[in-house]
Amino acid sequence: MDDATPGHTRTGDFSDGFTFHGRWQEFLPIAATNLLLTIVTLGIYRFWAKTRERRYLWSRTQFIDERLEWAGTGKEMFIGFLIVMAIMVPLLVIVQFGVQALAFRGYALAAGVLGLGTYLAIFYLVGLALFRALRYRLSRTYWHGIRGGSDDGGWNYGVSALWKYIVGILTLGLLVPWTMVTLWRERWGKMSFGPYTFETGDSPPTKGLMGRYLLIYATPVLWAILVFTLGMGAIFTVGSNPDPRAAAGMVGTLFLSVIGFYAIFSIVSLAYYAAFMRKVVSEMTLGNLGFTFEARTMDWVMLILGNIVLVVFTLGFGIMYLGYRHWSFYVRHLKVQGEVDLATLTQSTTRLRSDAEGLADAFDIGAI
Numbered sequence: 001m002d003d004a005t006p007g008h009t010r011t012g013d014f015s016d017g018f019t020f021h022g023r024w025q026e027f028l029p030i031a032a033t034n035l036l037l038t039i040v041t042l043g044i045y046r047f048w049a050k051t052r053e054r055r056y057l058w059s060r061t062q063f064i065d066e067r068l069e070w071a072g073t074g075k076e077m078f079i080g081f082l083i084v085m086a087i088m089v090p091l092l093v094i095v096q097f098g099v100q101a102l103a104f105r106g107y108a109l110a111a112g113v114l115g116l117g118t119y120l121a122i123f124y125l126v127g128l129a130l131f132r133a134l135r136y137r138l139s140r141t142y143w144h145g146i147r148g149g150s151d152d153g154g155w156n157y158g159v160s161a162l163w164k165y166i167v168g169i170l171t172l173g174l175l176v177p178w179t180m181v182t183l184w185r186e187r188w189g190k191m192s193f194g195p196y197t198f199e200t201g202d203s204p205p206t207k208g209l210m211g212r213y214l215l216i217y218a219t220p221v222l223w224a225i226l227v228f229t230l231g232m233g234a235i236f237t238v239g240s241n242p243d244p245r246a247a248a249g250m251v252g253t254l255f256l257s258v259i260g261f262y263a264i265f266s267i268v269s270l271a272y273y274a275a276f277m278r279k280v281v282s283e284m285t286l287g288n289l290g291f292t293f294e295a296r297t298m299d300w301v302m303l304i305l306g307n308i309v310l311v312v313f314t315l316g317f318g319i320m321y322l323g324y325r326h327w328s329f330y331v332r333h334l335k336v337q338g339e340v341d342l343a344t345l346t347q348s349t350t351r352l353r354s355d356a357e358g359l360a361d362a363f364d365i366g367a368i
Helices: 024-040 046-059 074-104 108-139 155-170 176-189 210-240 244-282 297-313 317-333 358-362
Strands: 018-020 061-063 141-143 146-149 196-199 289-293 334-338
Touching: 018 317, 018 334, 024 046, 024 317, 046 061, 046 074, 046 317, 074 108, 108 141, 108 146, 108 155, 108 176, 155 176, 176 196, 176 210, 176 244, 210 244, 244 289, 244 297, 297 317, 317 334
Parallel strands: none
Antiparallel strands: 018 061, 141 146, 289 334
16 A cells, blocks of 8 residues: 655555454453443443444544544433434324224224324334434544534435335335435435545446345245145145154254245345445445445355354343444455545534434434
């Protein structure tokens, strides 16, 4: 990699563009105290726990010559969560009691309209949550004293996400890849870091994805055919041979087929998601920087299997390490090409908003 020039320009393929210097031994005291305090406070400490975790992860992540800094606070996220609860609780009450009350009184049409409207509002809030969570993270992430953010409130994105979710559902899921890619582009296209806005590409949204996505469709169909064949075989076998061992053998075969289905379906789904991440990240640019994400299907499989083993064999306590593992995974596979001119890198002019990630936490979608 080229050395820094007198003009503070770094060029080339940054093989060490992103480097993670974290060690699990360092993270253990943070994770253990976070878990303990979250349990003792009945979950309230989770916002401060997330802040401590991110401060460590960001401080151990180096981009070129400088480590990242997390400037968010637990208080921000907690207040954001309380505000969201003031919105969500009435909606949940309407769904739980209002719709049923109207239906019991014979107002079926009114109940249906109210229920549909409430669920649409929740879907809208999910889209808004994703947008604002990303905006908050970028606005609290600093590199060389420069932060990111967005002046967009995400209101239009919430509408876009709502109708695209509906299109994906009404097409029996066939347009889900289109929905995922276009929403990713729309979300990141409204974000910036320093003086630069993220560019997200304009290739056909489903290019390189539909083949793998259709395998997700094919897997249940092939499994259903297999189960039907095994079921018919079991009927004839048990009918002609009442030996209990034959029946037990068929039950065992069906059980293994179910396990095999979930294993294959999970791998096929991860294959699609791996292709999705490679596509959307490789199309992103920021100023003169381009990005690639190199994780392949087996990398994702090993990540998930490692998570399962960690949680199961620690009787659930390993869950406190998942954020560490996920962050390390993303940093290790994210590559950068291009150049950075520190002399022209100025501070973001976006508003430093304080709405935090309360909405994302309410829907449990605030993961790293």
